[in-house]
Amino acid sequence: MPLAKLLLTVASLALAAWVAACTWSRIVRAARVRGPGRVAKIGSLVTHVSIIVVIAGGLWMSVAGLRRAAPAYLAAGGELEVPEGGFSVRVDEAWTEFADSGMPVEYASLVTVLEDGREVRKHRIEVNQPLLHNGVGLYQLEMLPSATTVEDAVLEVVPMGASQGVRVRAPFGQEVRVAGTALSVKVLAFYSDFTYDIERRTAALKSIRHENPAVLVQVGEAGEVVGERWVFAAFPGHEGDTTLPCRLFLADYTPDYRHGLTRFEISRQPGAPLLYAGFVAMSVGLALVFWFRVPLAGARGRKSEA
Amino acid sequence: MTRVTGPDMPLFWAAFLFYLAATVGACAYAGLRSPRVRKAAYWLTVAGLAANTVALVVRSALSGHPPVTNLFEYMTFFAWATVVAFVLLWRRRGAELLTVFGAAVALGLMVIASLVPESIERQLIPALQSYWLWIHVSLAVLAEAAFAVAFVASILYLRRREGDPDRDALDDVAHRAVGIGFPLFTIGALFAGAIWAARAWGTPWSWDPKETSSLVVWLIYAAYLHVRLARRNRRAAAVISIVGFAATIFTVLGSKILGGLHAYA
Numbered sequence: 377m378p379l380a381k382l383l384l385t386v387a388s389l390a391l392a393a394w395v396a397a398c399t400w401s402r403i404v405r406a407a408r409v410r411g412p413g414r415v416a417k418i419g420s421l422v423t424h425v426s427i428i429v430v431i432a433g434g435l436w437m438s439v440a441g442l443r444r445a446a447p448a449y450l451a452a453g454g455e456l457e458v459p460e461g462g463f464s465v466r467v468d469e470a471w472t473e474f475a476d477s478g479m480p481v482e483y484a485s486l487v488t489v490l491e492d493g494r495e496v497r498k499h500r501i502e503v504n505q506p507l508l509h510n511g512v513g514l515y516q517l518e519m520l521p522s523a524t525t526v527e528d529a530v531l532e533v534v535p536m537g538a539s540q541g542v543r544v545r546a547p548f549g550q551e552v553r554v555a556g557t558a559l560s561v562k563v564l565a566f567y568s569d570f571t572y573d574i575e576r577r578t579a580a581l582k583s584i585r586h587e588n589p590a591v592l593v594q595v596g597e598a599g600e601v602v603g604e605r606w607v608f609a610a611f612p613g614h615e616g617d618t619t620l621p622c623r624l625f626l627a628d629y630t631p632d633y634r635h636g637l638t639r640f641e642i643s644r645q646p647g648a649p650l651l652y653a654g655f656v657a658m659s660v661g662l663a664l665v666f667w668f669r670v671p672l673a674g675a676r677g678r679k680s681e682a
Numbered sequence: 683m684t685r686v687t688g689p690d691m692p693l694f695w696a697a698f699l700f701y702l703a704a705t706v707g708a709c710a711y712a713g714l715r716s717p718r719v720r721k722a723a724y725w726l727t728v729a730g731l732a733a734n735t736v737a738l739v740v741r742s743a744l745s746g747h748p749p750v751t752n753l754f755e756y757m758t759f760f761a762w763a764t765v766v767a768f769v770l771l772w773r774r775r776g777a778e779l780l781t782v783f784g785a786a787v788a789l790g791l792m793v794i795a796s797l798v799p800e801s802i803e804r805q806l807i808p809a810l811q812s813y814w815l816w817i818h819v820s821l822a823v824l825a826e827a828a829f830a831v832a833f834v835a836s837i838l839y840l841r842r843r844e845g846d847p848d849r850d851a852l853d854d855v856a857h858r859a860v861g862i863g864f865p866l867f868t869i870g871a872l873f874a875g876a877i878w879a880a881r882a883w884g885t886p887w888s889w890d891p892k893e894t895s896s897l898v899v900w901l902i903y904a905a906y907l908h909v910r911l912a913r914r915n916r917r918a919a920a921v922i923s924i925v926g927f928a929a930t931i932f933t934v935l936g937s938k939i940l941g942g943l944h945a946y947a
Contacts, residue, residue, distance in 0.1 A: 644886030
């Protein structure tokens with residue numbers, strides 16, 4: 377495959393060079409001709425050859441270029457190898473910012489570029505601000521909220537024997553007292569997709585999607601920790617086997633977008649300079665064609681108006 | 683709150699009503715051929731343009747960015763640019779009917795605008811936070827306004843008989859309009875779009891529905907120029923110009939139906 381790509385690239389470049397050479401000779405001949413429309417004719421030739429250049433640039437890009445999504449989402453501390461560029465990046469921070477209306481207004485990943493384990497540079501990757509390094513670009517592709525933390529959880533705490541519960545908003549990792557009771561709650565952990573690892577006999581994260589969100593809540597009574605329990609949003613009746621002084625329900629939670637999971641797209645565009653050269657040539661060609669128009673029979677061209 | 687309902691809306695509706703009245707006047711002129719009716723239709727169009735202009739300025743002041751970030755703003759700007767193009771043709775001999783029908787095209791665009799959400803967003807989504815937005819969209823709108831002129835001129839050209847003194851003028855207007863619109867579309871819609879896409883998405887071309895239909899529009903107008911310039915077949919060129927504008931409208935609205943990377947536009 378690499379050989380086929382190389383051959384196609386060489387063939388498209390050869391075609392572009394051949395057309396350019398032919399056109400150049402025609403431009404030289406057209407320039408020698410006097411009379412109306414001479415410049416427009418040159419412009420027409422430039423425009424047509426630029427189409428070939430644009431196509432060659434596009435072909436080169438599609439054949440020798442690269443575009444692939446990174447294999448995984450990365451949290452802060454995660455690393456991504458970019459073998460095409462001979463470097464790797466470490467995510468230092470990844471976050472989403474929202475407007476008051478709830479619309480996302482910024483997806484950003486602060487990364488450190490590493491070469492042979494050495495820190496080379498830092499860069500903030502945003503949607504219109506890729507990291508370009510060693511001819512390879514890293515683009516902000518997706519951003520998800522954290523799979524292991526939440527901003528806060530809204531818990532319904534129903535003391536044993538009580539008919540009604542009390543709603544408390546518990547920020548992650550902070551102990552919050554339950555009004556009107558001697559109880560307190562603290563969110564210790566969060567899994568966006570909870571599963572139970574039977575072999576290790578422990579809770580585990582199944583995926584980063586919010587398929588089965590659960591929070592581990594520590595319950596205190598009169599200042600003493602009395603126990604902890606996983607509370608599931610999707611299974612409100614799940615009680616577990618603990619003997620806590622209250623029943624707990626996970627009513628809602630605020631996803632943590634300040635510690636997001638970021639995903640990049642890796643891209644290399646080797647034909648871009650040729651493509652942009654084609655764009656410039658076509659823009660010049662079109663300007664010449666339409667500024668120095670060939671007067672047509674019956675039409676009021678610039679010269680006939682003058 | 684960043685989302686506000688615009689005080690520009692009364693001005694939008696004023697422009698809408700002026701364009702509607704001007705369109706009625708244009709229809710009356712088409713039947714009566716009274717210079718007074720034509721003048722009335724022209725001044726109604728100018729009044730609509732004034733309201734349209736102020737509405738766009740108010741909206742830009744409120745949002746803090748040019749009015750090109752959603753379909754409502756795009757169509758309102760498109761209508762404005764189209765009317766400006768037609769008003770500039772007012773004194774051109776042979777283009778009398780053309781000028782009065784400009785309001786009809788603007789009215790059609792305003793009708794589409796009135797059917798989509800008009801809320802103002804002060805903050806732009808991350809994908810639109812680039813100076814390329816203004817270059818790409820503004821040039822595309824100006825190009826499409828030129829295509830609208832060519833469209834109306836081509837329809838009127840096809841309705842005129844051979845030997846009609848205005849026929850050549852209409853053909854010339856259509857040709858010149860495409861002569862302005864084609865380079866603007868090439869540079870603004872295609873090149874600026876490709877450069878921006880390469881920066882934002884990592885590739886200049888994704889065969890997104892809007893990209894593909896824009897390429898089709900470009901090919902149609904390239905065919906127009908070849909038929910008009912090389913073959914000098916004006917009748918065929920006029921037909922191609924009409925097809926080209928239909929494709930332009932599909933390109934503008936198509937992403938709402940087909941989705942893709944331009945689905946927010």
